[in-house]
Amino acid sequence: MTLWPCSPWLAVDEVEALQAFLREKAEGDLFSWQHQLAAAERFALSIAAVEAAILAADLLPARYQRNRAMLSTQQQARLFRSRVAVIGCGGLGGYVLEELARLGVGQIVAIDSDHFEEHNLNRQLLSSPGTLGQVKVAAAAQRIAEINPAVTVRAVQAHISRANGRDLLADADCVVDAVDNVATRLDLDAICSELKIPLVHGAIAGWYGHVATVYPGEDSLRKIFRHWAGGKGIEQQLGNPSFTPAVIASMEAAEVCKVLLGVGAPLRNRLLTFNLLDMEVVEIPL
Amino acid sequence: MKVTVKLFATFRVDRFDIESREYPDGTVVEQIVDELELPREKLGIVMVNSRHVDLDRELRDGDTLALFPLVGGG
Numbered sequence: 566m567t568l569w570p571c572s573p574w575l576a577v578d579e580v581e582a583l584q585a586f587l588r589e590k591a592e593g594d595l596f597s598w599q600h601q602l603a604a605a606e607r608f609a610l611s612i613a614a615v616e617a618a619i620l621a622a623d624l625l626p627a628r629y630q631r632n633r634a635m636l637s638t639q640q641q642a643r644l645f646r647s648r649v650a651v652i653g654c655g656g657l658g659g660y661v662l663e664e665l666a667r668l669g670v671g672q673i674v675a676i677d678s679d680h681f682e683e684h685n686l687n688r689q690l691l692s693s694p695g696t697l698g699q700v701k702v703a704a705a706a707q708r709i710a711e712i713n714p715a716v717t718v719r720a721v722q723a724h725i726s727r728a729n730g731r732d733l734l735a736d737a738d739c740v741v742d743a744v745d746n747v748a749t750r751l752d753l754d755a756i757c758s759e760l761k762i763p764l765v766h767g768a769i770a771g772w773y774g775h776v777a778t779v780y781p782g783e784d785s786l787r788k789i790f791r792h793w794a795g796g797k798g799i800e801q802q803l804g805n806p807s808f809t810p811a812v813i814a815s816m817e818a819a820e821v822c823k824v825l826l827g828v829g830a831p832l833r834n835r836l837l838t839f840n841l842l843d844m845e846v847v848e849i850p851l
Numbered sequence: 852m853k854v855t856v857k858l859f860a861t862f863r864v865d866r867f868d869i870e871s872r873e874y875p876d877g878t879v880v881e882q883i884v885d886e887l888e889l890p891r892e893k894l895g896i897v898m899v900n901s902r903h904v905d906l907d908r909e910l911r912d913g914d915t916l917a918l919f920p921l922v923g924g925g
Contacts, residue, residue: 657925745925770922773860788903792894793921799861799893800924810925836896838919840860847859849896849919851903 575608583608587622594638595627601715613671616715620645626715629669640826645671645715647825650734652676652725652753653743654701656805657767659690660814661741661821666709668822672717675705676733678724688807725749730756739824741817742766745800747793754779754786763831765820767813771803772842774813777851778820778831785851789836809841852876852912854883859919862889874910881906883916895921 575583583604590600596619604615619626620642625633629641636644649670651658654677665673680700685692691704702720709718721733725744730752734740740757742750742764750766757764761781766789768775779785816837823829836849857869866887874883880897884906896919897904910916 653925655925743925745923747921747923750923767925768922769924770920771861773920773922775922789896790921790923791903792891792897792906793923794892794894796892798895798921798923800922803861805924838859838922849898850901 575610579608583610583618584622587619587624591622591624592627594624595630596624597627601626612714613717616645616671626669628713632669636826640828641669644669644822644825647738648672648674648736649739649741649821649825650674650676650737651705651741651743652749653745654691654705655679655685655743655745656688656769656810657743657814657817658701658705658741659692660811661743661817662705662709663690663712664815664818665821666713666716668818669713670716670821670825672719673709674719674721674733674737675702675709676721676723676725677701677705678722688805688810690811725753725756727752727756731760734760734762737762739821740764741821742768743814743817746797747790748795751786751790751793758782763824765817765824767817768798769805769809769813770798770800771805772809773799773803773838773840774809775836775838776813776816776820776832777836778824778833780831780833783834783851785834785836788851809839812839812841852878852910854878854910854912855915856883856887857915857917858887859917860922861920862887862918878910879906880904880908880910880916883910884918887918889918889920893921895919 601615605612625638651661681692681696696704702722706718706720709716764779766777777785823831834851838847855871898917
């Protein structure tokens with residue numbers, strides 16, 4: 566039986582009309598953006614509902630055609646049904662959000678309490694002179710709506726904590742740690758462990774960065790920050806350039822893709838460290 | 852006794868990448884951290900022979916100590 570996620574909004578004859586429309590307008594197994602827009606208008610559906618219908622009909626929205634050599638239509642549909650929470654919409658988070666939206670993750674929760682300031686402009690993808698002063702999660706929602714309107718975004722302007730974390734993350738399939746301080750990272754680790762949600766961790770400082778993926782029950786973050794004494798890392802002295810967040814965020818996005826699809830070998834119980842000054846990559850067992 | 856000390860990222864600046872160094876028996880990790888003037892509040896991963904250790908871990912002849920700075924930005 567074919568599931569039609571949009572069917573609660575459509576009568577049976579309208580579902581049949583939509584199916585016929587999809588079959589008629591498909592080119593091979595690809596469905597173009599132009600016709601996705603037309604379907605949304607004709608059947609009074611959201612772009613997301615049409616995307617669900619396209620994928621349920623085993624068709625691929627044409628925007629994903631360059632994914633198809635590595636992702637099947639079924640896997641693309643699985644990404645579309647997935648919900649990922651990205652905590653932090655700054656250096657790492659901006660790139661993570663961009664990549665997850667273009668990848669086709671269907672539901673993204675963006676969480677950050679901050680707004681853009683001038684010192685963000687050297688590296689934070691969502692920042693520009695025009696967004697100075699703007700709330701970061703609002704810029705995130707706007708950017709995602711612009712690049713992939715099929716993605717449903719929930720923008721939450723808040724600092725995540727053990728108090729609100731359970732409610733904000735409860736329905737996530739994967740959580741991305743893109744925050745800028747160790748205390749929040751450890752809180753996130755505790756919340757994800759309790760909720761049994763995989764956590765993709767990334768951190769940066771100057772030329773350096775690292776990434777790891779933590780499944781429930783693994784104590785990777787407590788090992789990484791075993792000697793943490795309460796302060797900031799070397800990012801306090803070094804700051805962060807434009808490229809380090811892009812490198813580590815891309816590693817995080819790749820890990821999220823693998824976690825959601827259950828493919829490949831995620832960075833479980835190992836920390837991959839990057840030294841971009843000497844171009845040295847070291848894997849640390851955790 | 853001889854201990855191989857490997858430093859990473861900013862810990863290398865004005866120090867070294869890797870060195871075989873002589874220490875008296877009974878030396879613990881913390882003493883080497885202090886001798887190298889590495890800021891304790893900026894310590895990240897600390898491993899002896901690829902195992903994570905506390906700072907009071909006593910070193911033995913032939914051990915390899917790896918020290919990474921704390922990286923926490925986003």
